[in-house]
Amino acid sequence: MGLINPATENRTDETTTVSAVSPNFVTTKLDFLTNWARSNSLWPMPFGTACCAIEFMATAASRFDLARFGMERMSFSPRQADVLICAGRLPFKLAPVIRRIWDQMPQPKWSISMGACASTGGIFDNYSMVQGIDTIIPVDVYVPGCPPRPEGLLYGILLLQKKIKGETIADDALREEKLVGPSGLFLPPERVDELSEPFGNSVQQTRSS
Amino acid sequence: MTELSPSVAALRSEFGPAVERHFVSSGQTAVYISRDRSHDVLGWLKDSSGQEFNFLTDITAVDYRDPERPLEVVYQLRSLGRKADLRVKIALDKQTPLELRSVYDLWRGADWLEREVYDMFGVTFLGHPDLRRILMWETYAEGYPLRKDFPLRGHFSRAEQTRQALAANPEAHYSLEELSIAEAYGELPKEMQERLARGERGFLK
Numbered sequence: 001m002g003l004i005n006p007a008t009e010n011r012t013d014e015t016t017t018v019s020a021v022s023p024n025f026v027t028t029k030l031d032f033l034t035n036w037a038r039s040n041s042l043w044p045m046p047f048g049t050a051c052c053a054i055e056f057m058a059t060a061a062s063r064f065d066l067a068r069f070g071m072e073r074m075s076f077s078p079r080q081a082d083v084l085i086c087a088g089r090l091p092f093k094l095a096p097v098i099r100r101i102w103d104q105m106p107q108p109k110w111s112i113s114m115g116a117c118a119s120t121g122g123i124f125d126n127y128s129m130v131q132g133i134d135t136i137i138p139v140d141v142y143v144p145g146c147p148p149r150p151e152g153l154l155y156g157i158l159l160l161q162k163k164i165k166g167e168t169i170a171d172d173a174l175r176e177e178k179l180v181g182p183s184g185l186f187l188p189p190e191r192v193d194e195l196s197e198p199f200g201n202s203v204q205q206t207r208s209s
Numbered sequence: 210m211t212e213l214s215p216s217v218a219a220l221r222s223e224f225g226p227a228v229e230r231h232f233v234s235s236g237q238t239a240v241y242i243s244r245d246r247s248h249d250v251l252g253w254l255k256d257s258s259g260q261e262f263n264f265l266t267d268i269t270a271v272d273y274r275d276p277e278r279p280l281e282v283v284y285q286l287r288s289l290g291r292k293a294d295l296r297v298k299i300a301l302d303k304q305t306p307l308e309l310r311s312v313y314d315l316w317r318g319a320d321w322l323e324r325e326v327y328d329m330f331g332v333t334f335l336g337h338p339d340l341r342r343i344l345m346w347e348t349y350a351e352g353y354p355l356r357k358d359f360p361l362r363g364h365f366s367r368a369e370q371t372r373q374a375l376a377a378n379p380e381a382h383y384s385l386e387e388l389s390i391a392e393a394y395g396e397l398p399k400e401m402q403e404r405l406a407r408g409e410r411g412f413l414k
Binding site: 092093095096099125126127128130131135136183184185189190192193195196198 | 344345346351354359360361362363366367368369370371372373374375376377378
């Protein structure tokens, strides 16, 4: 389970931006407080497009009870949401839609890519499907599974809470979003191609077939 | 359930050489008709007494693996009163422009079905009032995905596909009718009224 933020991952050539406020007693205590509050009251923006959304609903329902983690309030308006949960496959036609929703969410915001299709395109290695939503928006946690069981999603959410608890307000770079040129892409085109490369059984199939 | 639909004999006596071969498969009759008289034949099947195929179940198309074989447009007809089905096929030679008379004037339900065939196979339906892509976005530039010569992952690189998809403007892709805002037109912002009046769709070539 990788805790990778594609927006920050490939900035190896730059030094990490630390704002004028260097970590000290005050900021670390403030961090503790804000992160405690943020991680325990995440409001999810459910972006359900397929069967993963059924499992997501099961997670939110009484048996698995997402409310235990402070997430009982589904935010169907992106402007009141903290975490975007993409549950299901994402066709290219929906790519501008999820990007718009992501842009409408106020900082601080996180995202969970739920299931194989959202994370990699899954079995849909074809002309119409986005090969992983990390080519469209930054992703904090990838939950594997087809679809993931509610326990899997809960584990992903717990990992996200853990990640949030490790953040610091002294690091502006955590909230930074940079587009690559005027193309509207988050990642350089070569990186998008690389992420979209076929894997598993798909490699038997050439692009021309 | 393997007998031939009586409609085939009626078609032959009415249209003669415009009706080509026919066959029965799994109890369903399929008949080929010539593309020039397709609209006449389908109109006759809909309106003449004894046929009354008043329900157009589906329009689709088939592109065969063999590149020599013509592309076939398939009309699945149903007579609700007689409880009878008929499949009508029209072969379109790929050397000629893939054009066919629209049956929108016969069955209103053909509207989106023909748009889908246009979107997926590139068959142009002459006389269709609003022939636009329906599944892919309107500025989709890679071709017609269900053709056999279309590569599974598309023609462009994934980065280019992603860039084009993100450049699409989702709100601009619907006509007034589709958005059901024709009545609310007067209350829309002025800038939006102008855009809709111009028939503006996307901005990507």
